[in-house]
Amino acid sequence: MLGFLLLPVLAIFLRIPPGDLLDGMRSEAAIDAVIVTAKTSAIANLLILLVGTPAAYLLATRRFAGRTLVITLIELPLVLPPAVAGIGLLAAFGRFGLLGDQLTTVGLSIPFTQIAVVLAVTFVASPFYLRAAIAAFEAVDPNLPAAARTLGASPARTFFRIALPLAGGGLGAGWALSFARGIGEFGATIMFAGSLQGVTQTLSLAIYEQFDVEFDLALAIGAELVVVSAAILLVVKLVPSWTRSSSDSTTLFAPSRSA
Amino acid sequence: MLGFLLLPVLAIFLRIPPGDLLDGMRSEAAIDAVIVTAKTSAIANLLILLVGTPAAYLLATRRFAGRTLVITLIELPLVLPPAVAGIGLLAAFGRFGLLGDQLTTVGLSIPFTQIAVVLAVTFVASPFYLRAAIAAFEAVDPNLPAAARTLGASPARTFFRIALPLAGGGLGAGWALSFARGIGEFGATIMFAGSLQGVTQTLSLAIYEQFDVEFDLALAIGAELVVVSAAILLVVKLVPSWTRSSSDSTTLFAPSRSA
Amino acid sequence: MDTLFLGLDHPLRAFSLRVELEVGRETLALVGPSGAGKSSVLRTIAGLLRPAEGRVALGSEVWLDTRPETGHPISLPPERRSVGLVFQEYALFPHLSVEANVGFGGRARVAELLERFAISELARARPAELSGGERQRVALARALARDPAVLLLDEPLSALDAHTKANVRAELGELLRELELPTVLVTHDFEDAAALADRVGVIVDGRILQLGRSAELLAAPASGFVASFTGANLLPGRARAGLDGLTEVALDAGGTAYSVTAGTGRVGLAVYPWEVALSREVPSDSAVNHLHGSVTSLVSLGNRVRVRVGPVTAEVTTASAERLALREGELVVASFKATATRLVPL
């Protein structure tokens, strides 16, 4: 099983003619793509972390009717074919989409802009983070935040000083997955944001463009993506965490006691 | 956040002209696609369950050096852009791939066959199952299998009568995710297996093919996929499980005490 | 120092928790079986659980009132109630040092508290590196750092190894006496309750069954639970009025016993082990209850021996055990006076 999962990854590397990696990085398109990717990824991940972390905390600590349904709905984008996701984004935020009129009124046109890239990446990547973050917060012994409150800490202080550091390992691992998924995102982005060099063409889109023409170059960029993703996954996992469990490494899909 | 994640899904449904859903299902291409999807999905999922379950059990219950690395490697396909995954599969199993010579010798040509579809689906979907299954098996109190052994049960009987039923909820949830991801799989399949109607053209590929032909039909098929995936996710979650925790629903990314 | 008042009515999974308590400058122990609602009472006082209905007040300061006379319900959040809560498993912050744990609620008194609890040397250690007794001291120090007006202790001794428990209990007792705070202490050990608390409340299925000094509980257990909890033999049987104003109890275990307490129907006959005498023959003393049985176990505890005879345990001095040359399997007679028994509802 492991062999089967690894072989294709390995094969990509064996396929790259030496030197192409550097060549790939020197072309103007690749440099533009790196810049676009860095920028949109940074914003998307910031959004995911800043909005997703409190949202996950609330979902993890509050019990309410329909909670399982809400968590399932959060997971839906995980299983959406990316192109369908892209159409969905257009249907929601496009000119003739659900929010089209409102957006037009405020003079905002989202498709084909970097905002669209950010939204597409956020849409496909955030469920990875949210799911892991909910699990990580659920794994925090609820007595610890409770203890903080009885010691006079406000809900905010409790969150920052207790819940956040204790869930840290799981949050990091979830974020790594979400980051990697965002970097590799293709289908929803091309549908919703298009692919314009220097504006919306991310690394994944650039790879695709190079496919037929410069297959080896595309492979080289693809390989780079794999290396970056793997490195991030691994590093985040090896960062020690202070979860109560006797884990010798942080968990990716952290312990969860609920849906 | 939830609104942002839901809006695009919702928007798709509002976009579908009524009646197209049924029409979509009546076209020959759609029927062929359903058959191909059902067949390849069934085989891929069988493979994933039959090979993945014991593999996950071993990974969950054995401690060895490099375990974190192995689990990270299993997660890699999760973050691979699907098209890159497809190239990887070609580079591994294609005529000029790593195993090309060996496969040719035994007269086996994998790309562009249903085998290729099965492999592509297995490659992208199995990490979802494996990761959840490892977590589910880790969540089983290790004393329970141990107790079974001291009561005279062989390792096999212990696995089937104790570990499997106890991890059942988590396995089901993981499988649902993996199934849904497999159904929605596009990029790796088109690269590695092509999109031959009646042979390798799955539902997702059919959606794509209909895109510039019958756009509404494509949307309708996409919406059906979403409904099926969501239903499966939800049903599997609401099936009660016998995990030790006082969970009121089974966990999707089940409790995990390790990498 | 103000009096803590608590009244609450709150549906739990299997029953409703209905409790009223007033705790002055004293230690009140809450005892009871697992799931009886003991922790829930503490959580209500601390503000971690908001009951369906209830009132919590410290003197004139109202912390919770779901039905105040003046309009809107009051419910202060935990951080605005002056309580120190020591959790069942201590709930120390695993990612913070001992010093940071203690200082979490207030930096001012950290050094003094570390000193007071003799954990200054551990200031930089993480909770995982501490022994059970050390953890308990850190938890206490942390709870006291805010100078709480009420102290709540949830099974502070149950996480300790048996052999360290005695000393830690003594230390805790001294501390409580010194603090003179209204204190509610949850425990499942009668000896702990008796040692540490001025009054003991027995809570079963959400209701307080009996509340009083530990000696009162011993002298007149109100129920089978209280009797067995305080260490009595509890012999179930069926009671009816007998001769001489005595109640006659047909024991489930066989035989008949007599009690001075009135009662009919299903009852438990409670008798403490030290009220049970052993002999080879039926003695000719004033005891009217004689149970014949074989010795099933002999446990020597220093100067005393606990002897199990059929359904009862007797506690006799080592001297008399030796005189009788008791051995397992031998037939003996266990005798106790009708005046030494209590009939309690089961």
Next chain:
Amino acid sequence: MDTLFLGLDHPLRAFSLRVELEVGRETLALVGPSGAGKSSVLRTIAGLLRPAEGRVALGSEVWLDTRPETGHPISLPPERRSVGLVFQEYALFPHLSVEANVGFGGRARVAELLERFAISELARARPAELSGGERQRVALARALARDPAVLLLDEPLSALDAHTKANVRAELGELLRELELPTVLVTHDFEDAAALADRVGVIVDGRILQLGRSAELLAAPASGFVASFTGANLLPGRARAGLDGLTEVALDAGGTAYSVTAGTGRVGLAVYPWEVALSREVPSDSAVNHLHGSVTSLVSLGNRVRVRVGPVTAEVTTASAERLALREGELVVASFKATATRLVPL
């Protein structure tokens, strides 16, 4: 019935577990602090832990031998060792009914065992629906269904509520006597060990510190751990030879005490509460040890009162406590004889 032999040497996280035991037709209790290696011993016997080196045999049947004279190491898997193991928290299969749990190891005797343990009515219940005592009986029945030749019990009483424990312990004792199997029982409660076991082994940091009948342990504790575990007051101090062949111990808590045991350097002075007498003035009896202090707690336990005076606890009769009119805070003298003390390594 064969004798169980065990020898093992296995590195654990913090120390090596090195134990040799022989258990005949008897119950051996293993006691010791948390993490001492007690469960690991049971797991080695059951085949759930394979030690680096070791030998486990039942009579002539070898279950484990890492260095046999005849070539290849032997290690039977758990299912081929005839053991019944009752786990610390029972480890009942939560997804199976009581009946299926008991029948997991063998269907033949299920009905009989359910009957024997009075759980026939619970046959269809799931473990989650049972009380602690019921769970314990199911676990025992399950372990016995295979007719094991060796019985291993890991803290069988610790998951029980205090008030049900006494009865369950008595039942368990009767069962063990009846079965007459080589039994190893792990517990952290000395009274449990004394009540249930023929011999008690004290295990600390992977080594057996002392092994003997419970009365022997009480009479001559080999270490500070054993002393405090059996209920002694343990007063740390520094010993040097004194007059009259007595050893003089400068106590850390202040004051000097004398013992008939020889010793120098850091020692613990062990004295049982029932050896400590209380009085208002220094008495003119033969006791040479007198500690002045104020009463910090009084616990009435039926006919006895446990009184804490400074660093020691004294156990006196209720009568003498009443005669002295003891109250908390009052100054008293705690006296004990030099012959009643033991010096133990700390």
Next chain:
Amino acid sequence: RDDDPFTVYAAASLTESFPRIAAGARFQFGGSNQLALQIRQAAPADVFASASPLYTQQLYREGLVERPRMFATNSLVLAVPKRNPAGIRSVYDLAKRPELKLVVAGAKVPVGLYTREVLKRLELLRVLRKAVSQEPDVKGIVGKLALGEADAGFVYATDVRAAAGRLVAIPLPRRSQPTIRYEVAVVRSTKNRAGAFELIADLLGADGRRELARAGFGLP
């Protein structure tokens, strides 16, 4: 030919017409470049129909297909969404609209090459600066126009017909039209050469020509 169905790899723009011509065959539609790539990877195609001679000729030179034959032509049009939000009436309007969402194909795919050829002839290359996206294939352009997100895009004439009702075609001046030739060839590795040639004959025959014409193709 009867037992083992025939496999035709055909350019995406043939998706509607081909099944009508060769009813018994199986089809794989896709970008011609992608299909060529797959044939190189030993894909089990019997016949390859490309939207550009580029790929058939390449494969022919590599010895992977038999001599290709041209069977249809196509033309490029400017497509706008039916509601035509930017009010485009002619290709020259592209230059006049200050705010315009134009979608074109990337310079490396055939339709993108043709687009640039047309614009060059019309001296309108500067409108490429208004492109909001350089799509990797025609489907991306059609999808965005069909949803009304883009104002205009260059696609094949046949695409507009296929997208029934959602798109409106604006013809380009005849002088600017590039020659878009479709070629078909038998794949060398076919196990049914005779059948393959028969299919090509059908395609070139009367029935085939009728269907192609109906789909909007030009005929050689």
